[in-house]
Amino acid sequence: MIVVDGLGGRPTDLDGRTCLEAADTPNLDELAEKGINGLLYPIKPGVRPGSDTAHLSIFGYDPERVYTGRGIFEALGVGMDVRDGDICFRANLATVDEDLKVIDRRAGRINEGLEEIEEAINSIKMEDIEIIYKSSVEHRGALIIRGEGLSHHVSDVDPHKPNARIEEAKPLRNDESSKRTARIVNELTRRSFETLKDLRINRKRIREGKMPANILLLRGASVKPRIKPVDELYGINGSAIAGGALYLGIARAIGLKAIKPEGATGRKDSNLIAKIDTALKELEEGKDFVFVHFKGADSCAHDRDARAKIEFIEKVDRAVSYLMENLDLKDVHICLTGDHSTPIEVGDHTADPVPIVIAGRNVVPDDVRRFDERSAMKGGLGRVSGRVLPILFGYCDFLKKFGA
Amino acid sequence: MIVVDGLGGRPTDLDGRTCLEAADTPNLDELAEKGINGLLYPIKPGVRPGSDTAHLSIFGYDPERVYTGRGIFEALGVGMDVRDGDICFRANLATVDEDLKVIDRRAGRINEGLEEIEEAINSIKMEDIEIIYKSSVEHRGALIIRGEGLSHHVSDVDPHKPNARIEEAKPLRNDESSKRTARIVNELTRRSFETLKDLRINRKRIREGKMPANILLLRGASVKPRIKPVDELYGINGSAIAGGALYLGIARAIGLKAIKPEGATGRKDSNLIAKIDTALKELEEGKDFVFVHFKGADSCAHDRDARAKIEFIEKVDRAVSYLMENLDLKDVHICLTGDHSTPIEVGDHTADPVPIVIAGRNVVPDDVRRFDERSAMKGGLGRVSGRVLPILFGYCDFLKKFGA
Numbered sequence: 001m002i003v004v005d006g007l008g009g010r011p012t013d014l015d016g017r018t019c020l021e022a023a024d025t026p027n028l029d030e031l032a033e034k035g036i037n038g039l040l041y042p043i044k045p046g047v048r049p050g051s052d053t054a055h056l057s058i059f060g061y062d063p064e065r066v067y068t069g070r071g072i073f074e075a076l077g078v079g080m081d082v083r084d085g086d087i088c089f090r091a092n093l094a095t096v097d098e099d100l101k102v103i104d105r106r107a108g109r110i111n112e113g114l115e116e117i118e119e120a121i122n123s124i125k126m127e128d129i130e131i132i133y134k135s136s137v138e139h140r141g142a143l144i145i146r147g148e149g150l151s152h153h154v155s156d157v158d159p160h161k162p163n164a165r166i167e168e169a170k171p172l173r174n175d176e177s178s179k180r181t182a183r184i185v186n187e188l189t190r191r192s193f194e195t196l197k198d199l200r201i202n203r204k205r206i207r208e209g210k211m212p213a214n215i216l217l218l219r220g221a222s223v224k225p226r227i228k229p230v231d232e233l234y235g236i237n238g239s240a241i242a243g244g245a246l247y248l249g250i251a252r253a254i255g256l257k258a259i260k261p262e263g264a265t266g267r268k269d270s271n272l273i274a275k276i277d278t279a280l281k282e283l284e285e286g287k288d289f290v291f292v293h294f295k296g297a298d299s300c301a302h303d304r305d306a307r308a309k310i311e312f313i314e315k316v317d318r319a320v321s322y323l324m325e326n327l328d329l330k331d332v333h334i335c336l337t338g339d340h341s342t343p344i345e346v347g348d349h350t351a352d353p354v355p356i357v358i359a360g361r362n363v364v365p366d367d368v369r370r371f372d373e374r375s376a377m378k379g380g381l382g383r384v385s386g387r388v389l390p391i392l393f394g395y396c397d398f399l400k401k402f403g404a
Numbered sequence: 405m406i407v408v409d410g411l412g413g414r415p416t417d418l419d420g421r422t423c424l425e426a427a428d429t430p431n432l433d434e435l436a437e438k439g440i441n442g443l444l445y446p447i448k449p450g451v452r453p454g455s456d457t458a459h460l461s462i463f464g465y466d467p468e469r470v471y472t473g474r475g476i477f478e479a480l481g482v483g484m485d486v487r488d489g490d491i492c493f494r495a496n497l498a499t500v501d502e503d504l505k506v507i508d509r510r511a512g513r514i515n516e517g518l519e520e521i522e523e524a525i526n527s528i529k530m531e532d533i534e535i536i537y538k539s540s541v542e543h544r545g546a547l548i549i550r551g552e553g554l555s556h557h558v559s560d561v562d563p564h565k566p567n568a569r570i571e572e573a574k575p576l577r578n579d580e581s582s583k584r585t586a587r588i589v590n591e592l593t594r595r596s597f598e599t600l601k602d603l604r605i606n607r608k609r610i611r612e613g614k615m616p617a618n619i620l621l622l623r624g625a626s627v628k629p630r631i632k633p634v635d636e637l638y639g640i641n642g643s644a645i646a647g648g649a650l651y652l653g654i655a656r657a658i659g660l661k662a663i664k665p666e667g668a669t670g671r672k673d674s675n676l677i678a679k680i681d682t683a684l685k686e687l688e689e690g691k692d693f694v695f696v697h698f699k700g701a702d703s704c705a706h707d708r709d710a711r712a713k714i715e716f717i718e719k720v721d722r723a724v725s726y727l728m729e730n731l732d733l734k735d736v737h738i739c740l741t742g743d744h745s746t747p748i749e750v751g752d753h754t755a756d757p758v759p760i761v762i763a764g765r766n767v768v769p770d771d772v773r774r775f776d777e778r779s780a781m782k783g784g785l786g787r788v789s790g791r792v793l794p795i796l797f798g799y800c801d802f803l804k805k806f807g808a
Contacts, residue, residue, distance in 0.1 A: 010766045018768070039786070043806065046464065046794025050807025063807060070808040220808060343766070349805060351798030352766070373768050374784070383786040 001291050001392060002323075003058065004316055005051070006298025007338025008354035008373060010345065012306050019297075019306055019344065020355065020372040023313040027321040028357075028371035031336060034329065035359030037368040038381025040388065041351075042340045048351040051298075054339040055250045057386030061227055068152055069222025070246070075142035077249025077258070078134045082224055087150050087181060090220045091133060091143035092158065093117065093213035096193065100215070101165045105158070106139040108211030113201030117213055120195050126184060133216070136245045143218060145184060151177035156219035157189050166217065185218055192216040229255025230289070230389070234398045238289035239282040241275050242266075247293040256291060257282075268296035268312045272319035280326050288398065294319075301342035309344065333360030335392045336371075356384060362395045405695050405796060406727075407462065408720055409455070410702025411742025412758035412777060414749065416710050423701075423710055423748065424759065424776040427717040431725040432761075432775035435740060438733065439763030441772040442785025444792065445755075446744045452755040455702075458743040459654045461790030465631055472556055473626025474650070479546035481653025481662070482538045486628055491554050491585060494624045495537060495547035496562065497521065497617035500597065504619070505569045509562070510543040512615030517605030521617055524599050530588060537620070540649045547622060549588060555581035560623035561593050570621065589622055596620040633659025634693070634793070638802045642693035643686040645679050646670075651697045660695060661686075672700035672716045676723035684730050692802065698723075705746035713748065737764030739796045740775075760788060766799045 009018040041047070042054040043063060052070045053063035071088035082088060095104040114135040121133040121143075129147030136142065153172040159165065169185035171178035193215045196202060202212035231237055232255070240251030243264035251258045261278040263271030272294060279290040294316055300308035320336065327334070337356035340349045355376035357368075366380030384391060393399050413422040445451070446458040447467060456474050457467035475492035486492060499508040518539040525537040525547075533551030540546065557576040563569065573589035575582035597619045600606060606616035635641055636659070644655030647668035655662045665682040667675030676698060683694040698720055704712035724740065731738070741760035744753045759780035761772075770784030788795065797803050 011768060044791075045788060046791045046798055046803070048798065048803035048805050050805050053807030067807060346801060350766075350801070351795070351803055352768075374770070377768075377770055377784040377786070378782075 001289070001335045001388065002320070003055070003291070003293050004297050004313070004336070004338050005293065005295045006301045006340060006342030006349070007313075008341030008352055009301070009309075010341070010343040010350075010352060012344050014306060018373050019301075019309045020313060021374065022306075023310045023317070025313060025317040025371060027317045027324065028336065029369060030324070031320060031334060031359050032357050032368050032371040032375065034365060035334075035357045036363045036366050036381050037355065037357045037371070037376050037379025039353035039373070039376050039379070039383050040337050040356040041353045041383060041385045044385040045383075046351055048349055049340045050349065051246060051339060052250060055247065058337070058339060058388045059250070059254050060233075060387050060389045061254070066225040066227055068225055070220035071142060072222040072224055073246050073249030073253060074136070074220070075134075075144055075249065076252040077245030077247070078136040078142050080132065080134050080142060080144060082144065083146065084224055085146075085150065086223065087145040087152050088222050089143045089145075089218040091141045092217045093135070093139040093141065094215050094217045095211040095213065096166065096215045099165065100193065102159055102162050102217070104211045105162055105217065107213035108205070109138045110205070110211070110213045111138050113204075116199060116201050117196065120199055121192060121216060124188065124191050124195060126187060126191070129184060131188065139213065140245065142245070143216065145181070145188070149177045150181045150184075151175065152181075152221040152223045153178040154182045154185055154221050157185060158217035158219040160219075166215070169218070181221075189216065189218065225253065227253055231255050234393055234400065236288035236393075236398050238291065239279075239287050240291040240293070241278050241282070242293035242295075243270055244293070244295055251291060266295040267299055268308060270294070270296055272315060273322055276319050276323050276326075279323070283332065297338070298342050301344055302347050304344050304347045306344045329360050333358060333363075333392060333396055335388060337388060353383065356381060356388065358392055358395060360395060362397070405693070405739040405792065406724070407459070407695070407697050408701050408717070408740070408742050409697065409699045410705045410744060410746030410753070411717070412745030412756055413705065413713070414745070414747040414754070414756060416748050418710060422777050423705075423713045424717060425778065427714045427721070429717060429721040429775060431721045431728065432740065433773060434728070435724065435738060435763050436761050436772050436775040436779065438769060439738075439761045440767045440770050440785050441759065441761045441775070441780045441783025443757035443777070443780045443783070443787050444741050444760040445757045445787065445789045448789040449757075449787075450755055452753055453744045454753065455650060455743060456654060459651065462741070462743060462792045463654070463658050464791050464793045465658070470629040470631055472629055474624035475546060476626040476628055477650050477653030477657060478540070478624070479538075479548055479653065480656040481649030481651070482540040482546050484536065484538050484546060484548060486548065487550065488628055489550075489554065490627065491549040491556050492626050493547045493549075493622040495545045496621045497539070497543040497545065498619050498621045499615040499617065500570065500619045503569065504597065506563055506566050506621075508615045509566055509621065511617035512609070513542045514609070514615070514617045515542050517603075520603060520605050521600065524603055525596060525620060528592065528595050528599060530591060530595070533588060535592065543617065544649065546649070547620065549585070549592070553581045554585045554588075555579065556585070556625040556627045557582040558586045558589055558625050560625075561589060562621035562623040564623075570619070573622070585625075589625075593620065593622065629657065631657055635659050638797055638804070640692035640797075640802050642695065643683075643691050644695040644697070645682050645686070646697035646699075647674055648697070648699055655695060670699040670703070672704055672712060674698070674700055676719060677726055680723050680727050680730075683727070687736065701742070702746050705748055706751050708748050708751045710748045733764050737762060737796060737800055739792060741792060757787065760785060760792065762796055762799060764799060766801070
């Protein structure tokens with residue numbers, strides 16, 4: 001299953017065509033011709049998905065029931081060991097002034113001294129709780145607060161914009177554990193500033209005219225969702241191949257082996273062939289299922305760059321060509337879709353449905369000959385709301401019977 | 405968003421065409437050509453909708469979760485101030501004999517002395533509770549019972565047919581508040597008869613050979629549903645334009661400003677252009693969204709009059725022409741659908757899906773060229789189950805992101 005992040009779009013000023021319609025995609029079109037097509041509402045019609053909720057839904061879980069926030073997936077995605085009751089956060093290194101006003105939410109995309117920073121934060125001692133921080137790429141990282149009587153119902157410290165003072169975490173429920181967690185988060189935020197501001201790496205960065213990583217901005221408080229893993233649900237074992245921590249984290253949460261191959265950058269320059277090679281290797285080694293995530297289309301669309309998105313889609317097309325050369329659709333099913341639409345003019349996720357195709361044995365092919373938003377309207381899958389994994393697994397004969 | 409009540413239908417003996425197919429609708433067809441089309445199941449496939457539940461569902465609420473009964477919407481629709489815990493009823497003035505057998509459920513469609521009747525009923529004192537009655541049009545009105553320890557789980561007094569004795573309200577749950585409310589409703593019914601039978605207006609009507617309004621028949625006990633209003637859900641402000649109290653009441657329940665324009669009769673002679681003019685004015689004054697309700701098609705279908713329904717649909721078509729002349733689809737989205745089907749041969753609501761079209765920016769147009777049940781089958785929206793408002797708001801970029 002290949003998920004092209006932000007794949008879908010709307011008519012652009014390129015003759016009123018969407019990026020997918022404007023792109024030259026002979027291999028995706030071949031897949032459409034061989035397979036069954038449709039339009040996927042990542043969650044359901046009229047819902048504008050986040051990346052996390054969309055993936056949960058595509059994997060067959062109801063995000064309205066299981067989603068508690070994004071931090072848990074970031075923590076799993078950077079390889080942390082998350083336990084029941086742990087409060088997980090996305091934790092960005094940022095630059096603030098002495099009044100705790102945010103100068104740069106990304107600390108100049110710091111890419112040095114991350115181990116020293118990790119060690120400094122992990123040495124913070126507070127009450128009877130444990131603080132565990134792990135950095136991921138550049139300013140990004142995840143943080144866990146571990147202890148008794150905690151809650152994930154607290155608001156973000158990250159103001160989500162520069163030139164604003166950091167927010168005070170507030171309890172979102174009127175109970176002791178939420179109030180206590182908010183207090184801890186606020187104290188931890190202050191302590192991160194005190195701990196980081198005079199750190200050797202930051203003194204060096206200041207001397208060099210760079211932004212110091214002098215505070216940790218927490219957001220997306222969440223706990224481990226109650227999710228049955230895919231091996232339990234379907235009796236299969238699978239792998240996930242992605243560049244971004246979020247996608248690797250969601251994969252781990254549903255019981256997939258998470259792999260970040262060399263050259264996977266999560267940007268448009270990402271090495272898609274390396275991802276396909278890793279996928280082929282996982283299949284060869286006996287995996288029943290491999291999820292591959294391509295991020296670039298979404299990044300280009302967030303930058304409102306139609307030309308770049310089209311080029312990335314054509315790069316995906318070549319990766320699919322490479323995949324089809326190395327697989328036999330008699331043995332393997334290929335499903336390709338997006339996790340949501342990211343239209344150029346919006347530069348953000350929208351609720352518009354995304355084309356989906358499933359090719360392989362057992363599929364009744366339809367008349368669709370092109371892989372794009374308009375052609376998919378006439379496909380045999382009709383409209384699908386999430387649940388791509390179980391639908392695909394139906395064709396793979398992986399599903400257990402419900403009832404007798 | 406225009407909802408044409410009872411719009412959908414089934415093949416009639418007019419060459420096997422539905423009323424929508426038989427009607428001449430060049431402007432609806434133009435809308436279909438410009439927009440994306442589909443078939444709407446007002447609630448979901450295999451559910452035969454009431455007007456109240458259909459509208460809740462179209463507005464994006466799950467009626468199985470939030471619907472408690474019709475009375476609350478009638479109360480809001482006649483402009484009453486409804487508080488949490490109030491038990492609301494539809495309250496028809498009717499004519500009964502001395503044995504409380506119903507002679508006319510509509511008290512000869514009484515259209516005089518309504519203030520005197522209102523005052524008389526509002527003067528009824530019972531235990532520690534407050535009785536508030538407000539009349540709407542002719543025999544129609546709404547009643548609120550306000551006090552502690554009440555419940556809406558009580559059955560109707562209205563026997564729903566003439567020549568039957570009034571029913572005794574029964575508790576529908578085995579708890580004290582339901583039992584108490586049933587007792588109060590039964591006593592209130594008797595007291596309404598005692599209060600009304602010798603009222604000046606009724607003595608006059610009897611002298612004139614008219615049906616006296618000598619009892620209040622209660623039905624549809626309900627409480628304020630737990631509904632998040634549209635401003636909270638989508639950050640928008642909107643208006644609703646309708647003739648019927650029910651539609652105005654549902655609109656108020658979801659946070660829309662309710663407007664009943666001059667000439668809105670809720671019948672086939674209703675002034676649709678006046679409604680469109682009011683809608684245009686609301687948009688000009690800065691509203692993000694306007695809901696317009698056209699009742700006539702449903703009334704004609706309840707009367708099993710195919711010719712009249714076709715004529716009303718053609719009147720809607722002219723109103724849509726007037727709307728499109730005064731709006732630019734570059735700036736505004738138009739959605740047109742029905743709240744349910746009312747086929748001529750049934751003369752009542754059925755579960756059949758209704759055509760829906762959405763036109764405006766961001767929509768990927770499909771190949772549909774006509775606005776009717778058969779053409780809509782091939783539309784790009786596919787099949788939709790309720791949730792028209794969030795789907796429309798997706799194209800308007802009004803949706804907040806779920807997740808991150």
